[in-house]
Amino acid sequence: MSSKSRPPAGSAVKSSPKAGAHPVRNSTMPNPNISGQKGRISNGAQIIVDTLIELGADTMFGYPGGVVLPLFDRLYDAPINFIIPRHEQGGCHMADAYARASGKVGVVITTSGPGACNLVTGLATALMDSVPVVALTGQVRTELIGNDAFQEADTTGITRPVTKYNCIVKDVKDLARTIREAFHIASTGRPGPVLIDIPVDVSVAECSTASSAKMELPGYRVRTKGNARQISTAAKAINKSEQPVLYVGGGVISANASDELKALAEKAHLPVTMTLLGLGSYDQSKAESLDMLGMHGSAYANYAVQECDLLIAVGARFDDRITGKVKTFAPNAKIIHIDIDPTSISKNVRVDIPVVGDAKDVLTELTKEVEYRERKPWFKKIADWKKKFPFRYDDSSSTIKPQYVIEELCRQTEGKAIITTGVGQNQMWAAQFYRFSRPRQLISSGGLGTMGYGLPAAIGAQVAKPGATVIDIDGDHSFNMTMTELSTAVENKLPIKVCILNNGYMGMVRQWQELFYNKRYSKTYLANPSYATVAEALGAVGITVEKAADVPGAIKKMLVQKRPCVVDFRIEREENVWPMVPTGKSLNEMDGLDILESMA
Amino acid sequence: MKHIISALVENKPGVLAHVAGMFAARAFNIDSLVVGRTEDPDLSRMTIVVIGDDKVVEQVRKQLAKIVPVVKVQDFAGQPVVARDLMLIAISAPPEKRPEVLSLIEMFKGKVVDIGPRFVMVEVSGPEAKIEAFIDICKPYGIKSVARTGTIAMPRQAKTDTSASNKRTEL
Numbered sequence: 001m002s003s004k005s006r007p008p009a010g011s012a013v014k015s016s017p018k019a020g021a022h023p024v025r026n027s028t029m030p031n032p033n034i035s036g037q038k039g040r041i042s043n044g045a046q047i048i049v050d051t052l053i054e055l056g057a058d059t060m061f062g063y064p065g066g067v068v069l070p071l072f073d074r075l076y077d078a079p080i081n082f083i084i085p086r087h088e089q090g091g092c093h094m095a096d097a098y099a100r101a102s103g104k105v106g107v108v109i110t111t112s113g114p115g116a117c118n119l120v121t122g123l124a125t126a127l128m129d130s131v132p133v134v135a136l137t138g139q140v141r142t143e144l145i146g147n148d149a150f151q152e153a154d155t156t157g158i159t160r161p162v163t164k165y166n167c168i169v170k171d172v173k174d175l176a177r178t179i180r181e182a183f184h185i186a187s188t189g190r191p192g193p194v195l196i197d198i199p200v201d202v203s204v205a206e207c208s209t210a211s212s213a214k215m216e217l218p219g220y221r222v223r224t225k226g227n228a229r230q231i232s233t234a235a236k237a238i239n240k241s242e243q244p245v246l247y248v249g250g251g252v253i254s255a256n257a258s259d260e261l262k263a264l265a266e267k268a269h270l271p272v273t274m275t276l277l278g279l280g281s282y283d284q285s286k287a288e289s290l291d292m293l294g295m296h297g298s299a300y301a302n303y304a305v306q307e308c309d310l311l312i313a314v315g316a317r318f319d320d321r322i323t324g325k326v327k328t329f330a331p332n333a334k335i336i337h338i339d340i341d342p343t344s345i346s347k348n349v350r351v352d353i354p355v356v357g358d359a360k361d362v363l364t365e366l367t368k369e370v371e372y373r374e375r376k377p378w379f380k381k382i383a384d385w386k387k388k389f390p391f392r393y394d395d396s397s398s399t400i401k402p403q404y405v406i407e408e409l410c411r412q413t414e415g416k417a418i419i420t421t422g423v424g425q426n427q428m429w430a431a432q433f434y435r436f437s438r439p440r441q442l443i444s445s446g447g448l449g450t451m452g453y454g455l456p457a458a459i460g461a462q463v464a465k466p467g468a469t470v471i472d473i474d475g476d477h478s479f480n481m482t483m484t485e486l487s488t489a490v491e492n493k494l495p496i497k498v499c500i501l502n503n504g505y506m507g508m509v510r511q512w513q514e515l516f517y518n519k520r521y522s523k524t525y526l527a528n529p530s531y532a533t534v535a536e537a538l539g540a541v542g543i544t545v546e547k548a549a550d551v552p553g554a555i556k557k558m559l560v561q562k563r564p565c566v567v568d569f570r571i572e573r574e575e576n577v578w579p580m581v582p583t584g585k586s587l588n589e590m591d592g593l594d595i596l597e598s599m600a
Numbered sequence: 601m602k603h604i605i606s607a608l609v610e611n612k613p614g615v616l617a618h619v620a621g622m623f624a625a626r627a628f629n630i631d632s633l634v635v636g637r638t639e640d641p642d643l644s645r646m647t648i649v650v651i652g653d654d655k656v657v658e659q660v661r662k663q664l665a666k667i668v669p670v671v672k673v674q675d676f677a678g679q680p681v682v683a684r685d686l687m688l689i690a691i692s693a694p695p696e697k698r699p700e701v702l703s704l705i706e707m708f709k710g711k712v713v714d715i716g717p718r719f720v721m722v723e724v725s726g727p728e729a730k731i732e733a734f735i736d737i738c739k740p741y742g743i744k745s746v747a748r749t750g751t752i753a754m755p756r757q758a759k760t761d762t763s764a765s766n767k768r769t770e771l
Contacts, residue, residue, distance in 0.1 A: 160618055161625050165668040167614065185668060219610060219671040343662040346655070 044172040044203040045070040048136065049078050051179040057107045057134075059083070059098060059463060061091040065111020066151060067138035067200040083463060083492055086484040088115050090456040092122020093482070096131045096193075097460030100443045101418060103256065105187050106133045106460065112140055113151030116197070117158060121450060123193045124162040128447025129277060130254055132191040134182045135159075139199040142170055155197045164192030172205035181215050189222035190341040191254055222340070226357030226365060234312070234336045234353045235369030238268050241310035241334075243378045246270045247293065247322075250277030250446070251315015251339060252359050253439045258282070260363035261314065268370035271382055273301040275316050276427075277446040280436040285415075290382065291391075294322040295581045296428040299389035299596075302579075302587040304382055305330050313337045315359045318348040319447070328586040338362045389579070391432045392599045399572045400548045402426070402501040405555075406433035406473060409499065412555050417441075417469040420457035422478025423449045424508035426501045428577045430473040452481030458496040459489050469497070469559065476502040476528050483534065489564040490539035497558050498566040500531055503573045511576050515591070535566035543567045602631065603657045604676040604683055604753045607646045610669040611637070618667050619646060628652065628660050632750030643671065647752045676753055683753040686725045688713070689735065692742030693720045701741055708734045719744050 042050070048071055052060070059081040064072045075082060085091035088110045095106030106126075110116055116137040126133045140149040156166050165185050169178050175198070182194040238244060252261050258281045265272050265288060272282045273290035282289055293301035305311060311333040316322070323329040329349060337344070337351040338359060345354040355362050393403040406429055409417070415435045421427040421444040436442050443461055445453040458472035479500050489496050501507075506524040513521050532542030541561050545554045545568065558565045578592030609615045616635060623630050631649035638645050650660050657675060665673045676683075693701040698720075705712060705722050708730065714721035724734050728751060735746065 156614055157617065160614070160621055167612070217668065220668050341666070343659065343666050347659060 041206055041208060043070070044175055044198070044205050044207065045074040047172070047175045047207060048179065048198070048203070049074045049080075051176045052107065053079065055105070055180065055183045057105065057183075060107040060109060061085060061094045061098070061460070062107075062109030062136075063088050063091055063111065063115055065115050065138060067112045067140060068109065068115075068203070070200065070203040071109065071136075071138065071198075081463070083459070083488065085456065085459075085488050087482070088118035089122050089452075090459075090482050090485040090488065092119045092133065092135065093125065093450075093453050093456035094460035094463070094485075094488075095133050095135075096122060096126045096129075097420060097443050097457035098464045099126075099132050099460075100129075100457075101440055101461040102464035103440065104132075104464075105183050106131070107136070108133065109136045110138070111151065112138045112155065113153045115151075116155040117153055119195070120159060120162055121448075123159055123195065125445050125448045125450045125453060126193040127162050127164065129250060129445065130191050131193065132186040133193040134179075134186050135163075135193060135195040136179075137195060137197050138203070139168065139197045141201045142199045143201075145199065155195070159195050162193070163195045164190075166195040166197070168197040168199070169202055170199065172202050172207040175202065175207070176213055177215060180213070181217055184215060185217070185220060189220075190251070190339075190344075223342075223356050224340070224358035224361055226338070226355040226362035228365070230353060230355045231362060231365045232369060234338075234355060235366055237310055237334055237336060237353060238270070238312065238366075239369075239371050239373070241373075242375060243308045244268075244270050244310040244312060244375075245290070245304050245308040245333075246272045247275075247305065247311055247313045247316055248272060248278040248281050249275040249314065249316025252278060252281040253315075255315060255340070255359035256439070257315075257358075257360040257363055258439045260360050260367065264363050264367045264370065267367050267372060269372050269375060270312070271304060271379070273297070273305065275319070275322055275446070276431055276442075276444060278316065279431060280439045280441040283437045284435045285437060287383075290386075292431050293587070294319075295324070296432065296577050296579070298386075298391060298432075299579050299590055299593060300382060300385035302581065302590060303385050305333075306586065306588040307381075308333045311335045313339070313351075314363065315339060317341075317344045320348070323349060324581045324585055324587040324589075338366075389593060389596060392596045393575075394599050397572065398548055400545065400551060400569050402429050402503075402569070402571045402575055403433050404548060405499060405501060405551055405569050405571070406430055408551050408555055409471060409473070410434045412552070412559060413469055413471070417471045418443065418461050418465060420444065420454045420461060420470065420472045422454040422472075422474040423451045424475050424478065424506065425503075425511065425575075425577050426454075426473055426475035426478065426507070428508070429501070432577075434473070451475075451478040454478055455482050455496075455498060456485045456488075458498065459485060459492075459494055462489075462494040462496050463492070470495075471497045471499060474498055474500050475507055476500055476504060476531075477506045477526065479531070480526070480528070483531075486535060486538045486540055486564060486566070493562075494564060495562050496564050497561070498535075498564070499555075499558075500566065500568050501571050502528065502531070502568050503571050503575065504528060505573065507575075508577070510574070514574065514576070515580075515582075531566050531568040535564075540564040540566055544570070546570045601651070601653065601657075601677070603650050603652070603660075604681065604751060605648045605650055605657075605661060605664065606674045606676060606753060607648065607664050607670050608638070608672040609644050609646055610671060611642050611644045612669055615644070615667075615669045616646075618669065619648075619664065622663055622667060623660075626659070626663060628656065628663075632748075634750045634752050636752070647750070649751050674755075676755060680756040681753045682756060683727055683751050684725055685728050685731045685751055686723070686749040687731050687734075688721060688723055688747045689738065690719045690721045690744035690746075691738045692718060692744060694718055697741060701738075704734075704737060708737075710734065
């Protein structure tokens with residue numbers, strides 16, 4: 001995949017006779033002005049735009065500024081849908097959610113210094129959740145770099161730990177190639193964000209567009225095909241297992257391997273549990289679905305993992321929110337781990353049968369070798385747990401229960417909406433009470449846990465899927481962090497819906513203070529505005545709901561809006577998320593099961 | 601346990617920062633890190649000595665390989681290698697002690713590269729243990745300063761029995 005050939009020593013230009021004949025992706029919008037036509041003189045900014053279009057990037061998010069003026073001039077009449085956020089962090093989350101919803105690469109463009117610095121949280125979010133994002137940042141003129149120039153920041157230095165790869169382009173002849181490499185790196189292997197820093201003099205420098213088209217990545221290799229012997233060993237272990245569990249993460253979604261997962265689960269007859277990012281990869285309406293596992297996962301998933309004799313992890317990374325106490329995680333299980341990233345294997349938990357490869361390829365091969373087994377006692381046990389400990393809440397009170405809001409949302413949208421979330425209780429309730437049935441339906445910041453992700457994510461998802469119903473299930477404080485982006489939704493006529501589960505607290509932190517800090521609610525309460533009034537002021541529709549009885553009507557009204565709509569649900573203030581595996585405890589040592597049982 | 605890891609990297613700006621940053625971010629300990637050019641002007645070699653158990657070093661190796669401009673990673677543990685440090689050391693050697701110091705230098709196959717009224721500067725190379733031993737033996741005379749390169753290494757041609765060549769003492 002990567003070229004091993006090198007130009008002679010000292011050559012800065014890595015031109016190739018086969019320039020333009022090495023497309024990274026299929027061009028969806030062929031542009032007659034680019035690749036293959038030798039000798040046409042263009043400038044750096046035009047090359048950036050042409051290369052982006054050639055790579056299929058027809059939608060971008062970004063914010064202008066001094067050193068990206070040449071680039072924005074070229075964007076003025078380019079055939080690109082360009083969304084301007086109100087803050088670069090929002091723009092990065094939008095590009096990220098656009099990528100998660102569409103499966104394409106998300107692109108974000110900012111200026112140097114503060115523009116680039118504001119991307120950091122967004123890039124870190126995308127890195128933790130393996131999302132293909134390409135960020136292009138302007139930089140001060142090459143000769144000023146290092147001089148503390150106006151709006152100068154060491155962008156590659158600052159973003160190196162939060163990107164899969166980054167670099168600065170100092171020669172216009174390297175621009176087209178570097179952008180192709182960025183798309184390739186971002187979207188292959190374990191996907192992730194890539195940043196390219198472009199000094200303004202490179203953007204205005206002239207260059208023949210035909211040069212330097214071929215990628216040069218001698219250190220970048222992706223293993224997609226799994227080792228056949230390892231796959232056979234895994235299949236034998238599955239065929240022998242009496243009590244297996246499939247544990248599925250976001251890797252299955254980024255590999256577009258949901259159908260292959262379903263085929264394996266059906267052919268071998270396996271129960272399936274998912275991580276937060278894995279939700280949607282397997283239809284939760286099926287009896288074999290154990291829903292989410294982990295700290296706030298279902299009791300039945302956690303019990304099943306702790307009692308299984310074989311755990312088949314696919315595209316998941318044994319995060320601490322999943323394993324609980326590592327030493328006692330799945331104590332009786334042999335572990336198969338299928339992942340495209342070799343560093344994920346045996347990082348946190350010892351793995352017995354590792355298979356490095358693309359989930360789609362490996363699951364296809366594995367399915368060929370597995371046999372159906374009924375496993376009646378195991379499924380009986382699971383069914384009993386499911387019956388005894390479903391996700392529940394007390395629906396007898398007249399105050400609005402957050403879980404009820406989500407159940408009602410799920411009912412009225414027939415479980416078909418795209419859901420984005422904030423971070424905290426709102427996110428966990430969304431994961432517990434909305435029923436996901438298809439991949440790319442839940443868009444949530446899992447690894448980094450970025451509060452404020454929900455609203456810009458809803459915008460990015462709506463841009464990617466204009467016809468879909470996109471709902472941000474948010475917390476009041478998560479929403480506070482990025483609510484300025486409501487203007488972006490209004491300006492672009494995006495009919496996103498925002499459901500704020502407003503308890504006035506930073507709810508999850510408050511829950512921990514209640515449980516572990518003797519109810520000392522230190523700094524977790526802030527005065528909130530009237531969200532409906534804010535929404536109306538920004539040109540959106542605002543609704544406030546204070547009684548449980550008004551919830552269905554408000555949701556109905558929200559769903560028919562053509563404008564962005566914010567619904568402020570004043571929920572039960574000290575509602576907790578149950579069950580909960582306290583830090584340092586094993587998965588089966590869940591708190592709150594007695595509370596859930598008492599609601600039965 | 602000490603592992604010598606050799607990484608062939610693209611000779612590009614930022615690669616050292618990327619590697620060093622990865623070590624810091626993942627809390628891996630670097631004992632020494634040497635970077636230098638290779639026979640190919642587009643490639644540099646980093647020789648990194650890491651201390652850790654097998655699980656840690658396995659992660660180090662995989663995390664290094666994951667860095668895009670890192671082309672190839674080898675862990676030399678368990679294979680016969682030639683590993684060398686280079687040291688410049690300034691030792692106190694007043695006239696009355698000088699013959700004694702010079703004979704020590706001789707024994708360690710060191711080379712006197714500068715000599716003054718009170719100090720001699722010596723170049724010593726060899727396996728790390730030899731360098732350490734030389735420092736220890738010089739201590740009673742007084743050491744003015746030490747500059748060391750850290751370990752570089754290259755595997756031996758695997759012609760002889762590995763276990764035997766592992767045991768071969770190097771001086």
